[in-house]
Amino acid sequence: MSTTTATSGRARRPKKPITLVGVDVYVITEDGIPKFDEYGPFKIEFISNRGTKVWPGYVSPDLMLVNWYRCRFNATRPVTDKDVDAFVGELGKKHQWSAVQKLWNYGDEAGFSKAY
Amino acid sequence: MAKHVITMLPGEGTGPEICEAVRAVIDHTGVDITWEYEDIGLDCLKEHGTLLPEKTIKSIAKNKIAIKGPTTTPIGTGHKSANVTLRKMFDLYANVRPAKLIPVLKRPWDKIDILSFRENTEDSYAAIEHMVSDEVAQCLKVITWPGSVRIAEFAFKWAKANGRKKIQCVHKANIMKMTDGLFLEAFREVAKKYPEMESGDIIVDNCSMQLVRNPGQFDCLVLPNLYGDILSDLCAGLVGGLGFAPGANIGDNCAIFEAVHGSAPKYAGMKKVNPSAVLLSGVMMLKWLGETKAAERIEKGVDKVLAEGKHLTYDAGGTASTDEYAQAIIRAMDTL
Numbered sequence: 001m002s003t004t005t006a007t008s009g010r011a012r013r014p015k016k017p018i019t020l021v022g023v024d025v026y027v028i029t030e031d032g033i034p035k036f037d038e039y040g041p042f043k044i045e046f047i048s049n050r051g052t053k054v055w056p057g058y059v060s061p062d063l064m065l066v067n068w069y070r071c072r073f074n075a076t077r078p079v080t081d082k083d084v085d086a087f088v089g090e091l092g093k094k095h096q097w098s099a100v101q102k103l104w105n106y107g108d109e110a111g112f113s114k115a116y
Numbered sequence: 117m118a119k120h121v122i123t124m125l126p127g128e129g130t131g132p133e134i135c136e137a138v139r140a141v142i143d144h145t146g147v148d149i150t151w152e153y154e155d156i157g158l159d160c161l162k163e164h165g166t167l168l169p170e171k172t173i174k175s176i177a178k179n180k181i182a183i184k185g186p187t188t189t190p191i192g193t194g195h196k197s198a199n200v201t202l203r204k205m206f207d208l209y210a211n212v213r214p215a216k217l218i219p220v221l222k223r224p225w226d227k228i229d230i231l232s233f234r235e236n237t238e239d240s241y242a243a244i245e246h247m248v249s250d251e252v253a254q255c256l257k258v259i260t261w262p263g264s265v266r267i268a269e270f271a272f273k274w275a276k277a278n279g280r281k282k283i284q285c286v287h288k289a290n291i292m293k294m295t296d297g298l299f300l301e302a303f304r305e306v307a308k309k310y311p312e313m314e315s316g317d318i319i320v321d322n323c324s325m326q327l328v329r330n331p332g333q334f335d336c337l338v339l340p341n342l343y344g345d346i347l348s349d350l351c352a353g354l355v356g357g358l359g360f361a362p363g364a365n366i367g368d369n370c371a372i373f374e375a376v377h378g379s380a381p382k383y384a385g386m387k388k389v390n391p392s393a394v395l396l397s398g399v400m401m402l403k404w405l406g407e408t409k410a411a412e413r414i415e416k417g418v419d420k421v422l423a424e425g426k427h428l429t430y431d432a433g434g435t436a437s438t439d440e441y442a443q444a445i446i447r448a449m450d451t452l
Contacts, residue, residue, distance in 0.1 A: 013251045024246070050258055051242025052204040058173060062369045063207045066260045070244060101246055111247030116196060116204040 016107035022074040023084055024101040024112065025091060030067050034095060039087045042073040048115035068098065070115065118150035120405055123175045123182035125372075128157040129379025130438075131185025134391040137442035138183070141417070142398050144446045145410035152179065156198050157187035157379070167198040176206065176370065183401055184374035185394060188381065196243075202372055203236050208365035209263065210270045211236040211344060212400070213376070215351035218360055220422040221432060227332040230351050231280065233271035234344025235299075236365055238263045241341045259295040259340060264302030270366070271338045272310045282335035283307075285317040286343050299340050323347065327354065349376065359389070359431045362396035364404070371404055373397040387438045390429040392418065395445075417449035424448075 023042065027034050033055050036044045047055040048070045052063060073087070088100055104111045124139070126132040139151060154172040161167050167187075176182050187198045202208065211234035217223060244256040268285070275283050285303035289296040300317055307315040318326070320343045327334065327347065331354050339347060352361035358377035365372045375393030383389050395414065402411035421427055427444035428434025436444065 015250065018250060024244075048244075050238055050260060050263065051244055052207075052237070058177075058205070060177070060206050060370075062367055064209070064262060064266070066262060101248070104247065106247060106250055111250075113243050113245040114196070116201050116243050 016109075019105045020075065020079055020081070020084070020102055021105050021110075022072065022103040023087065024103060025071045025073065025088070025095075026098045026100070027069045027071050028067055028096045028098055029069065032065070034069055034071065036071070036073075036091070037094075039073070039090050041075050041077045041079050041083055042087050043076050045072045045074045046115055047071050051116055053115040072103075072115070074103075119148040120181070120407075121150045121152060121179045122401070123172070123179045124151045124153050125156045125172065125182055125184040126153065127185030127187040127379055128159045129186060129188065129381040129384045130386075130389045131157070131187070131379055133385070133387050133438055134375075134389060134394050135183075135185045137391040137438045138395045138398050140439075141395055141414060141442050141445050141449075142402070142410075144449060145402070145407070145413055147402065147405075147407045147410045156184065167196070168201055173205065176202070176372070180370045181401065181405070182372045183394070183398055184372055186375055186377055186379040188379045199374070200241060200243075203365050206367055206370040206372070207237060208367040208370060208372060209235060209237045210267055210274075210364075210366045211348070212274065212364045212366060213344075213348040213351065214362065214400075215348070215355045218356050218422055219419075220425055220428070221356035221360070223355065225331055225354070228351075228355050230327075230331065230334045231275065231278075231336045232344060232348040232351060233267060233274065233336065233338045234348055235263060235267040235339065235341050236344075237341070239295075239341030257292070257295050257342075259298050261298060261302055264299045264340075265306060268303045268306035268338055271336060272306055272313060275336045276310065276313060280313075280336050282314040282316075283310075284315070284323075284334070284337055286320050286323050286337050286339040286347065287317060288320050288343075289317075290319060296340065303338060320347070324350065327351065352376065357431060358393060359429070360392045360396065362393055362400055364397065364400045366404075371401070373401040373404075388430055389438055390431050391438050391442060392429075395442075413449050413452060414445070416452050417445040420448040420451075421445050 049065045126135040154175045213232040215230045217228040238258050240255050240257045242258040248254045287296040287300045289300045363376045399411045421444045427436040
C-alpha cells in the first residue's frame with residue numbers, strides 16, 4: 001500500500017542551486033540612521049527606512065524616518081549559517097534587531113529586492 | 117529671474133510631444149515660468165546609464181516643483197520605477213487624484229466628483245521582497261503610524277480647504293488587522309480634529325463594487341498605497357479613462373505633478389495622443405503655486421473645447437492631433 005502526504009500533488013518549481021550571499025537585518029533605534037562596525041565576512045551595502053534608501057547617497061532632509069531600518073549586509077566571501085549566527089550574535093551586542101532575513105541567490109538570480 | 121522655476125521632465129515615448137503641447141498652453145496664460153528641462157526614464161537609461169540622473173535630482177531638489185510626462189516601468193525584472201524612486205526620494209507622501217465627470221464623454225452616471233488621497237510611500241511599495249524559499253515569495257506590507265497620520269491630516273486639510281464634505285478611509289482591516297488596522301486607527305484619530313467633516317470608513321472590496329454601481333455617493337477617499345493605486349485608476353476609468361486623469365505627488369517641501377498613464381511608445385512621434393492628463397496636472401500645479409486664475413482659465417478652455425467637440429483627440433472620439441487640441445484650447449482661452 002502506498003502512502004501519500006498532503007503536499008504530494010502540489011506544483012513544483014524547477015530547482016536551482018541556492019547560495020547564501022548576505023542578510024537583511026531589521027534594526028530598531030531611536031538614534032537615527034545606524035552605524036555599523038565590520039562584522040567578519042559581512043559588509044554593509046545599504047540602509048533603508050520604509051523602503052527608501054537612507055545610506056549611502058542623497059537623502060532628502062524632509063524624509064520622514066521611523067524607528068525601524070532595513071540593513072543590507074553582503075557576504076564578502078562564501079558564508080554558511082554558522083557565519084550568520086556569529087554575525088547576528090556580534091551585531092546584537094550593540095543593536096536591537098527585530099528580524100533577520102537570509103539572502104539567497106537562486107541560480108544566477110538574486111532572491112531579494114533592492115531598496116529605492 | 118522668473119517668478120517660478122519649474123523642472124520639466126518630458127519622459128519618453130509620447131511624453132515629449134505631450135509636454136510641448138502642455139507647455140504651450142501653460143505659457144499662454146502669461147504666468148512667469150522658467151522651465152528647466154531634465155531627463156528621466158528609459159531613453160535616459162540608454163544615454164546616461166540611469167533612469168534618474170543626478171542632474172535631474174538636483175534640479176528637483178533646487179526648484180522643489182516639477183511636472184512630468186509619462187515614463188515606462190519594466191514589469192517583473194529590470195530597473196526600478198523612476199516614479200516610485202522620485203516619490204520616495206522626495207518623500208512625496210500624498211498622491212492626489214481628482215476624478216470628475218467630463219460632460220462630452222458620455223458615461224452612464226449623472227455625477228462623479230471623487231478626490232482620492234493615496235498614501236504614496238509605504239505599504240507593499242516599500243520594495244522589501246524576498247524569496248524566502250525557492251517556492252515562496254514574500255513582500256512586506258509596511259504601514260507606519262506617522263505615515264498614516266500624515267496622509268490622513270493632508271487629506272482632511274485639502275478636503276476642507278476645497279469645500280469637501282465627506283471623507284472615507286478605504287481599508288481591509290477586517291483581515292489585515294495590524295497593517296490596515298493601524299491605518300484606520302490613525303485616520304479615526306485625525307478625524308476627531310475635524311468634527312465639521314463627515315467621516316467614515318469602507319472596506320476596499322465593497323468600495324470597489326460601490327464605485328462601479330453608484331460612484332456619485334463618494335466624495336473623498338483616503339487609501340493606503342496599493343488600494344489607492346488601483347482604485348484611483350478605477351475612478352479615472354469611470355470618468356473617461358487615463359487620458360483625462362491628472363495627478364499630483366506632494367510632500368511637505370516638494371511636489372511633482374504627473375499624468376498617471378503610460379508612455380504609449382507605439383504612438384511616439386505621431387502626435388495623436390491626448391495631452392489632457394498632463395495638462396490638467398499642470399492646472400493642479402498652477403493652483404499649488406497660487407496661480408489660480410491662470411489654472412481656471414485653462415480649465416475653462418479645456419471644458420469649452422470638449423463641449424464643442426470639434427477638436428477632440430482619438431480617445432475622445434475625434435481626429436485632432438495633440439497640437440491641434442492644444443491650439444484649440446489656447447484659442448478657447450482667448451475667448452474667455
